[in-house]
Amino acid sequence: MTAAPTNAATALATRRENGGVSQNSLADKIRSMEKQFQLAMPKGAEATQLIRDALTALRTTKNLEKCDADSVLGSLMTCAQLGLRPGVLGHAWVLPFWTSKHHKDENDRWVGGHKAQLVIGYQGYIDLAHRAPKVASIIARTAYAGDAFDVDYGIADTIIHKPNLFGERGDPIAYYAIVKYDGGGYAFFVMSHADMLRYRQDNATAKTREGKVFGPWVDNFEGMAHKTCVRQLAKWMPKSTELAQAIAADEGVRVDLRPQADVAEVTDHPEVVEGEVIDTPATDGQAADGGQ
Numbered sequence: 001m002t003a004a005p006t007n008a009a010t011a012l013a014t015r016r017e018n019g020g021v022s023q024n025s026l027a028d029k030i031r032s033m034e035k036q037f038q039l040a041m042p043k044g045a046e047a048t049q050l051i052r053d054a055l056t057a058l059r060t061t062k063n064l065e066k067c068d069a070d071s072v073l074g075s076l077m078t079c080a081q082l083g084l085r086p087g088v089l090g091h092a093w094v095l096p097f098w099t100s101k102h103h104k105d106e107n108d109r110w111v112g113g114h115k116a117q118l119v120i121g122y123q124g125y126i127d128l129a130h131r132a133p134k135v136a137s138i139i140a141r142t143a144y145a146g147d148a149f150d151v152d153y154g155i156a157d158t159i160i161h162k163p164n165l166f167g168e169r170g171d172p173i174a175y176y177a178i179v180k181y182d183g184g185g186y187a188f189f190v191m192s193h194a195d196m197l198r199y200r201q202d203n204a205t206a207k208t209r210e211g212k213v214f215g216p217w218v219d220n221f222e223g224m225a226h227k228t229c230v231r232q233l234a235k236w237m238p239k240s241t242e243l244a245q246a247i248a249a250d251e252g253v254r255v256d257l258r259p260q261a262d263v264a265e266v267t268d269h270p271e272v273v274e275g276e277v278i279d280t281p282a283t284d285g286q287a288a289d290g291g292q
Contacts, residue, residue, distance in 0.1 A: 026065050026072060030054050033073055033257070040080040040259035050080055054094070057087040063096040067116040074254030075118035078263055082120075082128065082242050082249070090123030097206070099270070117270075119216070120250045122227040129179070129230065131240040138233075140177040140226035145170030151190050159188050172222070177229035179237055189233040196225050205251055205270060 030051055038047035054076050058064055064072065075094040076086060084091040094116050102113030122140065129138045141161065143149040146169040148162040159176060163169065176190040191199065206215035217224050231250075234243060248264035256266035 026067075026069055027055055027058055029069050029073060030058070030076065033076070036257065036259050037077065037080040040077060042083040045080075045083050047080065050076065050085065053085050053088050057094055060087075061094070061096065063114055064094065064116065067096050067114040068102065068255070070255040070257065071116040071253050073257055074266070075116050077257055077259065077261075078118055078245075078249045078252075078254055078267070080259070081263060082124075082246055084120070084124050084127070084246075089127075090121040091127065092121055092124050093119045095119055115253055117251060117253055118249055118267075120227075120246050122223055122230065125227060125230045125234075125243070125246065128240060128243040128246050129234065129237065131242055133238045133240070134181045134183070135237065136180045136182045138177065138179040138230065140175065140229045142172050142222055142225070143174040143176065145173050149174060151176075157188075159190065172225075175222075175225040175229050177226070177233045179233060187233065187236050189229050189236075191225070191229060191232070196221075196228065199228060200224070 034047045034051055037050055041047060041050070072094060079086050079092055079094075082092075086092050086094050096114045097117055098112060099115055100112045101110045102115065103111055105111050126138055129135055143161055144164070146164040146167055148160065148164075150160045151174075152158045159178070161176075172193050174190055174192050175196060176188055178186060178188040180186045200213060200217045200221075204213045204215075204217045206217065207213055231247060234247065237243075245263040249267045252267035252269050254263075254267045258266075
């Protein structure tokens with residue numbers, strides 16, 4: 001009588017049949033979601049591109065492959081619904097974080113593990129804001145001590161910023177975002193550097209157990225500040241559906257994989273991301289933003 005193959009032997013045979021890749025791998029689960037991603041995506045977007053972006057992120061983001069699979073797929077589903085590219089163009093990132101409350105064991109005790117969090121970048125917000133009705137342009141900038149910078153919140157509501165192009169610009173003193181509307185008119189939001197530091201301490205989710213902020217609020221403060229100004233300015237802007245959903249989904253964890261699910265309803269927000277966010281990719285002005 002021939003012994004039944006062990007689970008390990010069966011898994012090895014399956015990997016061999018599929019070119020050395022387990023059909024239970026996270027990469028395969030991402031590929032298997034192509035039809036669902038396509039159902040969720042805006043007209044003209046291609047799920048094949050989303051999958052290529054996701055597989056690149058899986059190869060280049062340390063510990064992402066260790067994350068709870070549904071949290072990775074849920075983040076990608078939100079990217080699909082919003083028409084954002086993960087890890088590309090500063091749109092969004094799917095980032096791993098360690099949580100001590102990953103799942104419960106057979107003794108009903110919490111066990112640690114990795115989950116994935118969707119972080120929408122500054123450029124992602126800019127792209128979504130341009131989809132809003134009447135928005136002609138939107139941009140965020142930094143003002144430095146050596147610049148000519150003045151804000152008037154009186155009847156005129158004006159902001160003047162003339163960068164110092166011929167001398168030392170000094171330290172940052174403020175951050176602001178301006179939106180201009182079709183047919184004329186504008187709105188802006190300004191936050192001082194000191195206020196932004198306080199905002200970071202109060203709102204950053206990536207903190208150690210001792211309350212020390214880490215991750216993109218430390219590694220790319222300027223990009224985080226620009227994103228924060230755009231988010232705050234959005235409160236007074238006409239919003240596209242996608243922009244409203246992005247605000248609801250940012251820094252969230254999603255495990256619901258339904259293509260037509262309401263993003264706000266299926267996204268949870270951890271109060272504090274514990275441990276360490278690994279390999280946060282960022283470029284100037286395009287932060288992998290881990291705070292509001």
